[in-house]
Amino acid sequence: MFDNLSEKLGGILDRLTRRGALTEADVDAAMREVRRALLEADVSLDVVRSFTEKVREQAIGATVVKSVTPxxxxxxxxxDELVATLGSDGQSIDLNAVPPVAIMMVGLQGSGKTTTTAKLARRMTQRDKRKVLMASLDIYRPAAMEQLAVLGRDLDIPTxxxxxxxxxxxxxxxxxEAAKLGGYDVVLLDTAGRTTLDEEMMSEAAEIKAVANPHEVLLVADSLTGQDAVNLARAFDQRVGLTGIALTRVDGDGRGGAALSMRAVTGKPIKLIGTGEKTDALEDFHPSRIAGRILGMGDVVSLVEKAAANxxxxxxxxxxERMRKGQFDLSDMREQLLQMANMGGITGLMGMMPGVAKMK
Ligand SMILES: Nc1nc2c(ncn2[C@@H]2O[C@H](COP(=O)(O)OP(=O)(O)OP(=O)(O)O)[C@@H](O)[C@H]2O)c(=O)[nH]1
Ligand SMILES: [Mg+2]
Known part of the structure; x- marks a missing residue:
């Protein structure tokens, strides 16, 4: 998602690092370029302004200009400023409440609520060993409830x-009630989406929230919609109250603006990112890792985690051992390729390696 931005910022900063001494004018010129790159990535204007202003202030400080490697x-x-904009220390889903802990998913139609519900249920069941119940509250779209039931059957998670x-x-x-009686740890509430924000949708969400008293209310927002996703988050927060955001389709070619503006504009943390259609394509949102990816410094920590899981x-x-003995054959080769595919294929892996972004 951050390919374009990453390339631009990488280029700007590369030119700066190659130069020996830096003047204030050099910094100003670079900041103008950074500003343009961020705006092109659809980052909200206010965020761009405050970002470049803060970076400029620090960058023209005496310690920088006089340092050996300005x-x-x-x-x-x-x-560091990217990390701060993205939300400093990452926040994950909070399950610290009396079980069954209710988590409510809201968002526009097709944003990925049902998929994210299943992804989250899978992760909490398999990784965190929680007993999870999923419930669809979507009475409007035909087959919406059945969609969640099918996902539940595939994952062996009750609905x-x-x-x-x-x-x-x-x-x-x-x-x-079912979650209480069944001794569940978590109950995930997948709500209906509409094509546009409307009063009916908001009041229904508010009503569900009042009944379920969820510990987390997550807005599921499609990162491809850019600034619209940010405005949506603000509206939902004002009307329903959000505890966090799940940004989906981060695997797509969105420009990254939503991810970068979300926290600063709404004050709500991005807690999850969806990185694919399959139910295992869910990651926690780590500001420092994302900043690293954007600047082409790679994301070795995520890479290692992925490897450990797969x-x-x-x-x-x-x-x-087989390779050492010269017994490595085609079925071993197949095994290797499968493992690599599991980790997101070559492109997925390359994106996380330091310096590779620039090579591409
Ligand atoms: N590539 C990609 N596709 C996703 C992601 N999350 C969801 N999708 C796809 O987006 C489409 C819509 O997802 P749903 O989960 O059904 O969306 P929804 O918000 O529940 O939709 P409604 O219930 O109709 O409002 C599906 O085809 C999903 O596979 C993601 O992170 N990456
Ligand atoms: Mg749905």
């Missing part, structure tokens, strides 16, 4: 039985 110092300032004729708030109440250490040792 360019490097500016890169670090830009990096609330479908009862025809109930209102969303009634279903929410039933879901909480590579079977024992199998790998066996393969290495």
């Amino acid at each position: 360019g490097q110092m500016v890169v670090k300032i830009v990096h 609330l039985p479908i009862v025809a004729g109930q209102k969303p708030a009634q279903i929410a109440r039933r879901a909480l 590579i079977d250490a024992e199998k790998a040792a066996r393969t290495a």
Whole structure:
């Protein structure tokens, strides 16, 4: 998602680092370029202004200009300011409440609410060993409830039985009761989306929230919609109250503006990012890692985590042994390729490696 921005910023900062001494005029010129790059990436104007202003202030400070490697110092300032804009220390889903902890998903139609619900349920079940119940409150779109039920069956995660004729708030109440009775840790409430923000949608969401008293209210927003996603977040927060944002389609060719503006404009943290259609394509949002990716410094931490989750250490040792003995054959090769595909393929891996962005 950050390819374009990454390329531009990388170029600007590269030119700075290659120069020996830096004058105030050099910094100003670079900041003008940074400003243009951010605006092109669809970052909101206010955020761009405050970002470049803060970077400039620090960059023309005496310690930078007089340091041995002023360019490097500016890169670090830009990096740190990016991290601050994205939300400093990342925040993940908070389950610290009396179970069953309700988590409510809201958002426009097609933003990825149902998919994200399933992704989250899968992660909490498999990784965090929680007992999770999913419930669809979407009584409007035909087959919406069935969609969640199918996902639940595929993942072997229970969904609330479908009862025809109930209102969303009634279903929410039933879901909480079922979760209480069944000894569930978490109950995920997948709500209906509309094509536009309307009063009916907002008041329904507010009603569900009042009934379910969710510990987290997550806005699921499509990163491809750029600034619209940010405005949407503001509107939802004012009317319903949000605890965080799940940004989907980060694997697409969005320009990154939504991710960069979201926190600064709404004050709400991005807690999750969706990186694909499959139910395992969900990641926590780590500002420092994203800043690293944007600046082409790579994201080695995510790479290592991905490897740890996908590579079977024992199998790998066996393969290495076979290779040493000269027994490595086509089926070993196939195994290797499959593991790589699991980790997001070559492009997925390359994006996380330091310096590769510039090579591309
Ligand atoms: N590439 C990609 N596709 C995604 C992601 N999240 C969701 N999708 C796709 O987006 C489409 C819509 O997702 P849903 O989860 O059904 O969206 P929704 O918000 O529940 O939609 P409604 O219930 O109709 O409002 C599906 O085809 C998903 O596979 C993501 O992170 N990356
Ligand atoms: Mg849905």
